[in-house]
Amino acid sequence: MSQEQHYTFGVSTRAAERLRSLAAVFAPSTEQLLGSLGKVEAGALDLGCGPGYTTELLQAQLSPAWTLGVDSSEHMLELARARCGPKLDFALHDVSRLPFPAPPAELVYARFLVTHLREPVQLLRAWSTLMQPAGRLVLEETAFMRSEHPAFQHYYAYLAQLQAHYGQNMLVGATLGTLCEAAGQHVLDAGVRVREIPAAQMAALHAANLPTWSQDPYARAAFDAAQLRQLGETLREIAAGAALAPAVSVGMGYVIATARPPALVQG
Numbered sequence: 001m002s003q004e005q006h007y008t009f010g011v012s013t014r015a016a017e018r019l020r021s022l023a024a025v026f027a028p029s030t031e032q033l034l035g036s037l038g039k040v041e042a043g044a045l046d047l048g049c050g051p052g053y054t055t056e057l058l059q060a061q062l063s064p065a066w067t068l069g070v071d072s073s074e075h076m077l078e079l080a081r082a083r084c085g086p087k088l089d090f091a092l093h094d095v096s097r098l099p100f101p102a103p104p105a106e107l108v109y110a111r112f113l114v115t116h117l118r119e120p121v122q123l124l125r126a127w128s129t130l131m132q133p134a135g136r137l138v139l140e141e142t143a144f145m146r147s148e149h150p151a152f153q154h155y156y157a158y159l160a161q162l163q164a165h166y167g168q169n170m171l172v173g174a175t176l177g178t179l180c181e182a183a184g185q186h187v188l189d190a191g192v193r194v195r196e197i198p199a200a201q202m203a204a205l206h207a208a209n210l211p212t213w214s215q216d217p218y219a220r221a222a223f224d225a226a227q228l229r230q231l232g233e234t235l236r237e238i239a240a241g242a243a244l245a246p247a248v249s250v251g252m253g254y255v256i257a258t259a260r261p262p263a264l265v266q267g
């Protein structure tokens, strides 16, 4: 298993800084989801861990015996190690490649990762092999983002087009249960939790992505640079509170799945 993957948001210091804000905005919904999982006694694996914010949440919420964050960016892992210290482990690895540098885990978790991966069903099938027999896979991804403000609407249209070019789905969170079933997994629970997030917070997250696109060959060819600059300015004004916009309605999709039906695990 191996496909060329393209991470649309970059791994620069600016991108890592954006992930700090992202973590603050989405910590409450992730804590709610992890808090519903019950005990995890053995190991937890955090796929696409970035600077380690989700890895820390896994450790804090579930206290597994070991917690390992995996990312394909050495820069992200350096930041994760510096932030989290020796209490958490991190390993450099492309999640689209087997074998993994980890023993089978009781919990395999990923947030905001599947949206950046092409051919997700093939990957999910491979990730089944990362779990202990009764282990669970837990995924969180965006299912929808809705705003009445044109700047957000334009940004979402650009992002959907850019990700589609790389074979990715901006709103993959809406289909997580279906994808897991297509990968032969057994879905224990799947759904979408809706949150109204202040426009300033969302605008700051989106504005921080635009400079990354100026390095992207497809975005440079397909998008009008002047329009992107104008969009960046408007998003920064909203982020700074200099322009007003209504809250953005964000649907966070989640799935909790096992590699095979629980009856087969027990039998």
Ligand SMILES: C[S@@+](CC[C@H](N)C(=O)[O-])C[C@H]1O[C@@H](n2cnc3c(N)ncnc32)[C@H](O)[C@@H]1O
Pocket: 005, 006, 007, 009, 011, 019, 022, 023, 047, 048, 049, 050, 051, 053, 054, 070, 071, 072, 073, 076, 093, 094, 095, 096, 110, 111, 112, 113, 116
């Ligand atoms: C949007 S960030 C999410 C970070 C973290 N999960 C969170 O929610 O805060 C996506 C992360 O996935 C990593 N990533 C993207 N493609 C990857 C791949 N093929 N293998 C491993 N990591 C990957 C990126 O380097 C980045 O750190």
